[in-house]
Amino acid sequence: MLIDGSTASGPKFAGYGKGMVIKMRLMKEEFYKICNRRIVKIGFVTVLAGIWLIFMVIGPWEARCSVGTGRERQDYKRFAAIAKDRELAMQFEGVLTDEVVGRMAETCYFQEYAPNGIAINRNYVNTFFTDNGLTDGTTRGPEPVPATRTVLLENTAMGSLTDQPVYFTYVRGWQILKELFSAGGLLMGIFAVIALSPVFSEEYSLKTVSILLTTAHGKKKDVWARLAAGVAFCLGVFVICTGFMVLLCGSVYGFQGLGCFAGMLDGNWLLSTCWIASISYISIGAFFVRYFLLALSGFLLLTVFMLFASAVSQQNVTSLIMGLVFFAMPVLLWMFYEMTYMHMSQRVSLLFRTVICCSPIYSFFGNAIEQMTTKTMLLFRGGEFAMIMIFCVWVMVWKYRNYQG
Amino acid sequence: MLTLELNHLRKEFKNKVAVSGLSLKMEEGVYGLLGANGAGKTTLLRMLCDILKPTSGSVLCNGAQIREMGGEYRRMLGYLPQEFGYYPDMKAERYLRYLAELKALPPELIGDKTEELLRMVELYEVRNKKIKTFSGGMLRRLGIAQAMLNDPEILILDEPTAGLDPKERIRFRNIISSFSRNRIVLLSTHIVSDVEYIADRILLMKQGELIRQGTLGQITEGIRGCVWECVAQGAQAEELNERYAVSNLRNCGDKVSLRIVAEEKPMQEALCVEPNLEDAYLYYFTVKEGVGAY
Numbered sequence: 001m002l003i004d005g006s007t008a009s010g011p012k013f014a015g016y017g018k019g020m021v022i023k024m025r026l027m028k029e030e031f032y033k034i035c036n037r038r039i040v041k042i043g044f045v046t047v048l049a050g051i052w053l054i055f056m057v058i059g060p061w062e063a064r065c066s067v068g069t070g071r072e073r074q075d076y077k078r079f080a081a082i083a084k085d086r087e088l089a090m091q092f093e094g095v096l097t098d099e100v101v102g103r104m105a106e107t108c109y110f111q112e113y114a115p116n117g118i119a120i121n122r123n124y125v126n127t128f129f130t131d132n133g134l135t136d137g138t139t140r141g142p143e144p145v146p147a148t149r150t151v152l153l154e155n156t157a158m159g160s161l162t163d164q165p166v167y168f169t170y171v172r173g174w175q176i177l178k179e180l181f182s183a184g185g186l187l188m189g190i191f192a193v194i195a196l197s198p199v200f201s202e203e204y205s206l207k208t209v210s211i212l213l214t215t216a217h218g219k220k221k222d223v224w225a226r227l228a229a230g231v232a233f234c235l236g237v238f239v240i241c242t243g244f245m246v247l248l249c250g251s252v253y254g255f256q257g258l259g260c261f262a263g264m265l266d267g268n269w270l271l272s273t274c275w276i277a278s279i280s281y282i283s284i285g286a287f288f289v290r291y292f293l294l295a296l297s298g299f300l301l302l303t304v305f306m307l308f309a310s311a312v313s314q315q316n317v318t319s320l321i322m323g324l325v326f327f328a329m330p331v332l333l334w335m336f337y338e339m340t341y342m343h344m345s346q347r348v349s350l351l352f353r354t355v356i357c358c359s360p361i362y363s364f365f366g367n368a369i370e371q372m373t374t375k376t377m378l379l380f381r382g383g384e385f386a387m388i389m390i391f392c393v394w395v396m397v398w399k400y401r402n403y404q405g
Numbered sequence: 406m407l408t409l410e411l412n413h414l415r416k417e418f419k420n421k422v423a424v425s426g427l428s429l430k431m432e433e434g435v436y437g438l439l440g441a442n443g444a445g446k447t448t449l450l451r452m453l454c455d456i457l458k459p460t461s462g463s464v465l466c467n468g469a470q471i472r473e474m475g476g477e478y479r480r481m482l483g484y485l486p487q488e489f490g491y492y493p494d495m496k497a498e499r500y501l502r503y504l505a506e507l508k509a510l511p512p513e514l515i516g517d518k519t520e521e522l523l524r525m526v527e528l529y530e531v532r533n534k535k536i537k538t539f540s541g542g543m544l545r546r547l548g549i550a551q552a553m554l555n556d557p558e559i560l561i562l563d564e565p566t567a568g569l570d571p572k573e574r575i576r577f578r579n580i581i582s583s584f585s586r587n588r589i590v591l592l593s594t595h596i597v598s599d600v601e602y603i604a605d606r607i608l609l610m611k612q613g614e615l616i617r618q619g620t621l622g623q624i625t626e627g628i629r630g631c632v633w634e635c636v637a638q639g640a641q642a643e644e645l646n647e648r649y650a651v652s653n654l655r656n657c658g659d660k661v662s663l664r665i666v667a668e669e670k671p672m673q674e675a676l677c678v679e680p681n682l683e684d685a686y687l688y689y690f691t692v693k694e695g696v697g698a699y
Contacts, residue, residue, distance in 0.1 A: 208490030215507035
């Protein structure tokens, strides 16, 4: 019996379990606690719904395709436009040569512009050869200049990025994915801030910390289990949301083209991306792997910062505010940096820019991967990322373990 | 034999001394800690639980510093804080299972142990209800169950019977009494009768210091000759009530029967009676402070 006192002898259960097994069990419990909150359940569904909505708005809802010219022109909208664009593009699938570009122009015509500068016979194929500078016309500048002829591939930005043959296919889905991920990443970040703000601070505000810190694992293993659970939670959210975005884009636009040259996404944009520009050839698939890993590192940093904020805050709302400020900091810094002289020192600014700003989730605000140089990425990002991580974890562990009420 | 030793334990908060160089040796048995609000009881218990770090002094368990023992000490410990924290949206059984994991119970024992404790505190029927739906008494019982999850050798209870009805209190006292064999149970409470019934030794704490300790007999022996019973008319009773510490006052027709704690005989007809723990509490916490009325 429990209450008869017969089992009292020495430290109990001392031989039970070792290291990882115990931590895994504790992590499972902490993971359950994070996921079981109503706001997390509702928030997660909201994030997925938000991603779907953004996808529909920037994808199918906006899709337009025009085939032909003059009176023979046929216009398609939304899903019909996507299907027609795909059909057109697949006619030219294969290695992109000057001869193929010429056939594209013959079949799909050069873009014609209304007085307000909007292309009236726009489709995927003619947008591709226009935007990538494969004609003598341009859509950049105050007014678009209509094209009259195609130009040699080797003289274009796309051609200058790679000496390997460029394979053409329909990759509109991956272009949408890049835009979608910027907005979806924001939703994921805000969700992570909300979901992780109570991990430690809740224990203070609910006064459960007094009990937890008197348990065998409460002061040591459980702190690490919380950290692991927070990271696992964010990894899970990241993988599910990113997977959802890839699936959405792939299911509507098709999964083809992952092996194509990443310049197909936007040759001019890619040219300004020093990080990737230093690599002679990169496929769309490889580009997205790097893009997602970069975002994941930013997301992990946010996760660890949130756990730190939670450990140093007595109330959930305090850690929530800290998290939101941290999350918005790159955007605020960028705004002040660009708009006024109130920028922080070059060093601090660099730290934020290297560690946080380059995460694609901030590209929504224009301060993103595109602005980073290869040197900055390689020299500073790793070290500063590690420094902030270590500082946050150290303070988090110390603060929680030494809670004095 | 299990021992818990406090050596010159002191805790200061900014300019306030909460516990002032307290020394005490506890062996197996039930210890009742009595003291007024702000006496430093909770601070003392939190230091014993290794939550608060003492400003100076040490706590030794079987001769070893509890700070150095770490998890080994906490495996032996069960604690019910004054303000019992819980997760409102968690179910009672889930809550106990969670704490069982933290208390390092073997996985194969967790199910049986939680069921056993839920039955013991009569919460088994509501084990799948969210804790936020529980009454104050149910919460307290859940708190007692969690403190006993790991079958602790040192059980520290801060105001465990607050919010319990008389039946629950009696049940709780019986649980503690049967549980206390071969263990150290330290019980802090305002309810003197709880301590009177179950404590083997009583500790009286005042302004961060231990002013008296001993068995019930030893504590009450100290105020022998200071407890009086008398019957007085209304106006006289009022005067006595103003002037002395009155531990009991009862109307008997047009007269009033009083039980007075005082070093001097309050009135000529007063009879000296056997002191009890309430009288002792009153004596040490009001008469000794020079406060007449209670």
